[in-house]
Amino acid sequence: MxxxxxxxxxxxxxxxxxxxxxLGFSCDWLRDGKLALRGPDAAPYDAAILDLGLPGVDGLDVLASWRRSGHALPVLILTARDAVDDRIRGLDSGGDDYLVKPFALGEVAARLRALLRRRGGQASPLLQHGRISLDPAARRVLLDGQPVELAARELTLLELLLNNKGRVLSRAQIEEKLYDWAHEVESNAVEVHIHHLRKKLGSELIKTRRGLGYTLGDEA
Amino acid sequence: MSSSLRGTVGRSLLKTITPLWLLACVVVGLLAHHEVSELYDEQQQLFARQLYHTLPQLRASQTRGQLHEADSADHQAVAIWDSQAKPLVADSDGMALSPRPGFTGFVTSLHHNEIWRVYYYSGEQGTVAVAQEEGERWELMRGLLLAQLLWLIVLPVAMLAIWWALGRGLRPLDSIRQLLQQRRTDDDTPLPTDVPTEIRPLIDAMNQLIARVASTLQHERRFTADAAHELRSPLAGLRVQAELVQLLDDPAARHAAIDKVLASVDRASHLVDELLALARLEQQHTLPFAPLSWQAIAEQAMAEVAAAAAQRGTRISLQLDGHGPQANGDASLLQLLLRNLLDNAVRYSPPGSQVRLIVSPQQLLVEDNGPGIAAEHLPRIGERFYRPAGQDASGSGLGLSIVGRIANLHGLQVHWQNRSEGGLCVTLQPHRLPPAS
Known part of the structure; x- marks a missing residue:
């Protein structure tokens, strides 16, 4: 994510x-309110964490500008202002959730996962596909009820595929979701991760569509 | 006072109209009495004189002292006597009148329990008396006064009309009351001014109040938001970095996180120090009256920021033209003031900048060649917890509040302005007025 x-x-x-x-997310961090105005254009972000106490620019203005330019990504507002009026204003300006500083990292991660789950129209916290079930909070994968050891990126890739059932994801799309600006993508990294996932969870799990990308196999 | 305007106006009207009406009744009564009396008196006089002229014929027709009895009329009486006061003519009531030979004029007398007004007219031929019951006159006057009583019936109707008219007139006030009742406390839109001219000054005053309250409220809200941000951010940073230490396995990353935990603690301590300094300054209203060595103050302040300046390659120069703007004061506070100003100049200027401190009897001056402050932020500089557009430099937003308070205690006024050649220039000059407490 x-x-x-x-x-x-x-x-x-x-x-x-x-x-x-x-905790398994890929993150890009912008510190400047003015740069933030164009932030969501930079990459296909799944969600944003927005601090309202940006000096110079009001965070709510940033949010309003995003919504005006048609960015629908879920936004978790992070702020020191805890008055009820502020919360109402934040949510009414297009925020999807609101967290007051100081916060716990675990809670930020949990709220982000909840936002992403809701956006996918899914209420259950567990992602299921055939014999596989993935618990995004615990970063754990079960195959037929037995835990499977996965590397962090493999797990994130599996999560991405489970969140996009029925869709074909191109290699470029997967790379953008998996790697932030700080990490250089090696040319065959995605192929390597797919290969490992097939080896650990069964070759039928992920199908390759030549020239298009990857998608989940049929539930069996 | 909780009285209704309608009631007040109604009562005032009653209080003035009722005595006026009573007074009018009395005046009408007196006037009527006067006019009626005059009319009847004239009639009596005329009648008496006419009767007197008939006296010679009466006497001639008189046969052997026989009393001529006249037809009697109600409430009227006549009597005629000859020059020897011998009665010649009298009606039934007239017989009771006493003769007054030689007397001409009015007499009020009582007989048959009635007050009679009698006019005597005397001459050589004899005396004539014409009398009338006073009651007759009062009856006429009563009729005239009765017309005045009509007012008693009209008055309640008039009051009702006034009551209704007042209600109509006060309706705009009622609509304003409803507007005010439905208003949210933080609504800062002015009240509508299309009201009667009598209410307009009230609405104008209310609108001014609403504007003042709104600006205070906005200021408070801004302060709370700024304060919350400045107070919670160090804690949030501390917490998130501490969580990282728990979360990360890589020893190098953990080490970096621990360094950041320590930096957060330092930042929080600095904030607490500044808050306490400001709180102490708020309590302080007088200063120790000690002579100041401006050279020592300036040099010590510079020494305190020397390390930070060296780290950024910024040079601080001091120009000392005699003593500073005040000869007496608190040296340690002035040192804190200069340190905060120099610290800001170093912090917000790019590395390798020039910072100048000039101490002269006219003013203290600190200038840098950094980016300055955007014009829209200048008015709010010095407000507590206010920090303009974000830079990397950390700070509590209290440093300049402390500067402002110390300057105030020393009777100095602080001005911030951008230099035309770039950078910020802060000047502190003595107040023209004596220092505020």
């Missing part, structure tokens, strides 16, 4: 980026 973080405070922004990366 690729997340855009808009946060001016260096310690909070750095912590969010490092922490969410460790």
């Amino acid at each position: 690729r997340i855009l973080i808009i946060e001016d405070d260096p310690l909070i922004g750095d912590g969010l980026q490092a922490g969410l990366t460790a």
Whole structure:
């Protein structure tokens, strides 16, 4: 899941980026409110974390500008303002969730997962496909009820495919979701991850569509 | 006072109209009495004189002292006597009248329990008396006064009309009341001014109040938002970095996170220090009256920021023209003031900048060649927790509030302005007025 973080405070922004990366997200961090206005154009983000206390620019103005230009990505508002009026204003301006500083990293991750799940129209926290079930919160995959050891990127790739059932994802799309700006993508990285996933979870799990990309196999 | 305007106007009207009406009744009564009396008196006089002229014929027709009895009329009486006061003619009531030979004029007398007004007219031929019951006159006057009582019936009707008219007139006030009742407390739109001219000043005053309250409220809200941001951000940073230490396995990353935890703690401590300094300054209203060594103050302040300046390659120069703008004051506070100003100049200027501190009897001046402050932020500089457009530099937003407070205690006024050649220039000059407490 690729997340855009808009946060001016260096310690909070750095912590969010490092922490969410460790929790299985790919994160890009913008510190400047003016750059943030064009932020969602930069990559196909799944969600954004927006700090309202940006100096110079009001975070709500940034949000309103995103919504005006048609960006529908879920936005988790992160702010020090905790008055009920502020919360109402935040949610009414197009925010999807609201978290007051100081916050727990785990809660930020959980709320992001909930936002993404809701956007996919799914209520259950577990992603299921055939014999496989993935728990995004616990970062755990079960095959026929037995835990399977997956590397972090493999798990994220599987999560991406499970969240896009029935859709074909191109290699470029997968790379954009898996890697933030800080990480260089190796040319055959996606093929390697797919290969490992097939080896660990069965070759029928992921189908290759020549010239198009990858999609989930039939549920069996 | 909680009285209705309608009631007040109604009562006032009653209080003035009722005595006026009573007064009018009295005046009408007196006038009527006067006019009626005059009319009847004239009639009596005329009648008496006419009767007197008939006296010679009466006497000639008189046969042997026989009393001539006249037809009697109600409430009227006549009597005629000859020059020897011998009665010649009298009606039934007239017989009771006493003769007054030689007397001409009015007499009020009582007989048959009635007050009679009697006019005597005397001459050589004899005396004539024409009398009338006073009651007759009062009857006429009563009729005239009765017309005045009609007012008693008209008055309640008039009051009802006034009551209704007042209600109509006060309707705009009622609609304003409803507007105010339905208003949200933070609504800052002015009240409509299309009201009667009498209410307009009230509405104008209310609109001014609404504007003042709105600006105070906005200021408070901004302050709370800024304060929440400045107070919570260090804690949020601390918490998230501490969580990272728990979360990460890589020793190098953990180490970096621990460094950041420490930096967060330092930042929070700095904020607490500034808050406490400001709180102490708020309490302080007088200063120790000690002579100041401006050279020592300036040099120590520069020494305190020297490390930070060296790190950024920024040069600080001092120009000392005699002593500073005040001869006496608190040296440690002024040192804090200069340190905060120099610290800001170093912090917000690009590395390798020039910062100048000039101390002269006219002013203290700190200028840098950094980016300056955008014009829209200048008015709010010095407000607590206010920090203009984000830079990398961390700060609490309290440093300049502290500067402002110390300057105020020393009777100095702070001005921030952008230099035309770039950078910010802060000047502190003595107030023309004595320092505020």
